[in-house]
Amino acid sequence: MRAKVHVALKKSVLDPQGKTILQALHRLGYEEVKDVRLGKEFYIEIDESDPGKARERLEEMARKLLANTVIEDFVVEVEE
Amino acid sequence: MRAKVHVALKKSVLDPQGKTILQALHRLGYEEVKDVRLGKEFYIEIDESDPGKARERLEEMARKLLANTVIEDFVVEVEE
Numbered sequence: 001m002r003a004k005v006h007v008a009l010k011k012s013v014l015d016p017q018g019k020t021i022l023q024a025l026h027r028l029g030y031e032e033v034k035d036v037r038l039g040k041e042f043y044i045e046i047d048e049s050d051p052g053k054a055r056e057r058l059e060e061m062a063r064k065l066l067a068n069t070v071i072e073d074f075v076v077e078v079e080e
Numbered sequence: 081m082r083a084k085v086h087v088a089l090k091k092s093v094l095d096p097q098g099k100t101i102l103q104a105l106h107r108l109g110y111e112e113v114k115d116v117r118l119g120k121e122f123y124i125e126i127d128e129s130d131p132g133k134a135r136e137r138l139e140e141m142a143r144k145l146l147a148n149t150v151i152e153d154f155v156v157e158v159e160e
Contacts (some may be wrong), residue, residue: 001099006121009132021122021145030141035125041086042101065101 001047001054004077007067008039042066051078081125084157086149091128115126122146131158 009015018037025033049056058076067074090097098117105113128134138156147154 007119008123018122024145025141028141028144030126030137032137033124033141034127035123037123039089039121039123041119041121042098043088043115043117043119044113047112047114057110057112059106061108061113064108066098 001048001051002060002079003044003046003054004079005042005044005062005066006039006075007042007062007072008037008074009074011072013066013071032068051080054078081128081131083124083126083134083138085122085124085138085142086105086109086119086155086157087119087122087142087152088153089152093151104146110158131160132141 015037017033021038022036023031025036044058046054046058048057055076055078058078059074060073062076063069082157091144095117098115101118102113102116105116124138126134126138128137135156135158138158142154143149
């Protein structure tokens with residue numbers, strides 16, 4: 001079973017990388033871009049046939065390893 | 081209009097970061113995880129009301145700045 005875990009800084013946390021990319025896009029002439037925030041995406045192949053169980057395990061992995069929940073939010077997406 | 085640009089290493093390119101995370105998950109007891117690959121996700125706010133035009137501009141930005149198309153693939157997702 002394939003799954004994705006999306007991890008991004010909480011909305012309340014400044015994202016200097018995103019800000020730098022925004023400025024670079026403006027310099028290239030993409031003035032219509034108003035905001036950029038950067039996240040990570042983990043593409044995971046998991047040997048578990050029950051989608052509910054897979055989600056539960058992936059949420060545990062996200063809390064323990066993939067995300068820093070002090071400053072980041074995560075979303076688990078199981079491809080059924 | 082909100083959009084996402086997903087950028088990930090091409091399947092043919094080794095992903096040592098993903099491999100390291102896979103090993104860490106195994107050490108934590110998540111033996112059911114068979115593969116991990118890591119990607120980036122850009123959350124973009126763009127001042128353009130035509131979804132087709134927004135997509136076109138975002139694909140250009142991805143080719144020019146957001147992705148290294150020698151080793152990375154990208155997918156543009158416009159939220160309509």
